Amino acid sequence: MLRRALLALPFLALPAAAQEWRPERPMTIVLPYAPGSAADGYSRAMGEHFTRVLGQPVTVINRDGGSGTVGMRVVAQAAPDGLTLGITPMTPVVVQPHMVRNLGIGPDSFAPVCGIAENILGVVVREDSPFRSLTDLVEEAKRRPLSYGSPGPNSLPFLGVWRVQRSAGGSFEHIPFRGDPPSMTETLAGRLDFSAVVVASASGQIASGRMRLIGVFSDRRHPDFPDVPTAQEQGLDAVQLSFVGMYAPRGTPEPTLQVLERECRNAMETDTFRQVARQLNVVAGFRSREEFSAMVRDEYASFGTILPQLGVRPE
CATH class of the missing domain: 3.40.190.10 (Periplasmic binding protein-like II)
Structure with missing residues (x-):
């Protein structure tokens, strides 16, 4: 009897192990710039996909100001439960922390989820x-x-x-x-x-x-x-790259990040997203969480060197 009970334990554990994160309440995607940009269009396409596959409505809101820092502070201060995300170019995450003293956010404030596009x-x-x-x-x-x-x-x-x-x-x-x-x-x-x-x-x-x-x-x-x-x-030495990605607050659990990363990729493969990106001339390109996180760290370090060379000092 004991042997049969022990053999049954792995099977009893399967349903719990098979469970994965799902949002229990509506989600919000914060865009830290004014309405009307290309990011509005593809972020809403991504929100539609998340709504469909994760089962909770997704609201996209614009919280502009401070070269993107106002909106990204909203994301950084949100609960790390996967319900509040930000989609932004790297500026407020890797540039502005070098520019503004005591800004309150930086790369360590976020858990990068995925890279979405190059903003040429x-x-x-x-x-x-x-x-x-x-x-x-x-x-x-x-x-x-x-x-x-x-x-x-x-x-x-x-x-x-x-x-x-x-x-x-x-x-x-x-x-x-x-x-x-x-x-x-x-x-x-x-x-x-x-x-x-x-x-x-x-x-x-x-x-x-x-x-x-x-x-x-x-x-x-x-x-x-x-x-x-x-x-x-x-003939001008003026290369300036800009990459857009999705961020969650620091401390977001690994299982939650895994689901968000997967659905970011899946959203970008939908006809709706591709059509919006094509209509808006967005240079889309998925980057994994690992790759995008490394890019954020590298860009932050790079701007820490470049900006003083350009004569920029923190205010």
Whole structure:
């Protein structure tokens, strides 16, 4: 009898072992920039997938401000139960902690879940602008100050322009905004000379002919705008990469992270996500939790060296 009972124990344990994390309440995905960016579209596509497979509604909210730090503080301060996630470029996680004293967040505040996309950054001008290249901008900026907008002070688009200035000179007057759309609105209205943006956020304006993309800061051309050269190809030492990922609060349990990582990958393979990414000219590419975590650590260390070299000091 005892032997039969012992033999039965593994089978009795199977249902419990087979259980995996499932949210018990609605989930929230925080976007730390103003509405209207490309991230809004694909984050909502990801939220729809999570709702369908995990069984709880997912709300996507915008909490902008502080070059992404306001929204990511919301994520960092949330309970580590998998119910509050953030989707953001790396700026508030790996750049801003070097820029702002006592910011309260950094890489150790989060558990990276997955990498989602490369935000190829670039410069856009109004369609009737005389500037047709980044070198045109530099030459004019040596004659007079040029005004431009970006998603915020020390955002990665801002740092792309900073690199142009450090590489070639010129005078650039920076006007910070809470995201790409407000900056582009001002450029379209003629109140700014250009905008430094995530190219995907400007893709509709570029496709309609209202704006012109004159250069990108990636180490490759944007696949949807293959005729537009990189800054490097235009003779400027101004490579600025930007990767987007999903983050959970530090301390989120391993089983929860495993499910979130898996469903991040699965969401990116759905027709809905692919269609949204294609429509918004998003350069999507899944990165595992391990790979993306290593990238976050490396980028944080890199900016700790690069920013002082650029003359940037914490405020």
